[in-house]
Amino acid sequence: MTQMFEQMFEKFNGLFCKRLTDYWESCLNAGTGSPNDSEARLIVSDVTEKRSIFNVKYLMNLATTSDQKLQRVGRGSATNNSSNMMDMNVVVTLENKVSKSSTWSNSFTFSQKVTTTFKCGVPFIGDAEIGVEIGTEQTFGHEWGETTEETVQFQTGYLVKDIGPGQMASVTVTCSTAKIRIPFTYKCKDTALGGYDRGTVDYIDGVYEGVAAYDTRAKVSNGGTVNEVKLRADEEGRAFIL
Incomplete structure (x- = not known):
């Protein structure tokens, strides 16, 4: 330089x-x-036109989690103003926007602006006792090193049964979040300007960093008893429902 x-x-x-x-x-x-x-000013840029990363292997024995927090996501309530016991629908209002995030990066100095296609599973925490797991392999096409975020979605309507006269029903939704860091190895194939393939190279410098949201629960009260229910992911894996 x-x-x-x-x-x-x-x-x-x-x-x-x-x-x-x-x-x-x-x-x-x-x-x-x-x-x-x-x-x-002289700008040094990578002559790579596109990059493909595949065969990602997470080093699970080196996975770490930190900064675990219990988050109150939302709350709702309804009061039985009648003289009879009844069931009521309670609508939960969002109080705290919780997001999951993922970043895959490495030690390339001048490669952050190269659009990269890569295949890998997304680490997540399915159960606090089991720890970090890897999801089904997906294909991504954003810039390598770019952070992607997804807001945690949850069921907003709950049927609360047997609410006594003058009693207030309430539902509180919570979830836990934690930071995840896992090194990984991978194969990389670059294509130079003009369409020239440089061949496949093995690397060991990959790092995944993200924030996982897990253990989403609804605490349901009919004014007398309180039940805590663990919510499950829907069929598309986009929202937590009863």
Whole structure:
């Protein structure tokens, strides 16, 4: 980098080279006294056009979790104003937006702007006693090193039974969150500008970092008794329901 810096410096007049469009377009011209001039900045970019990452193998023995928290996601209530015992629907209102996040990265210095296609399972915590598990393999197509987020969805309507006269029914939804960090190995195949394939290379420098949301529960009260129910994921895995 020092050699590159010296090459951008013109020793004849003591000025730095910059971009100049006069007669010719975007030529080098020794015409600025500061390397901080916006037209004198040299941007080093990766000549890789696209990258494919596959055969991701998580090193589960090195997986770590931290910053475990119990989050109150939402709450709702309804009062039986009649003189008879009755069942009532309670609507839970969101109080705290909880999101899951995932980031896959490595030690590439100049590769953050290369759009990467990669296949892997997403780590998650299915049960606090079991710990970290790996989901079904999926295909992703965003920038390598980019963080993706998904808001935790949950059932908002609950039928609470046997609410006595003048009693208030309530439902409180909670979940736990934790940070996950797992190193992984993978295979990488780069395609250079012009469509030239560089071949497959094995790497050991991958790191997954994310926030998992798990153990989502609904605490249901009819004004007399309290039941805590663990919510399950729906068929699409996008919301937690009874």
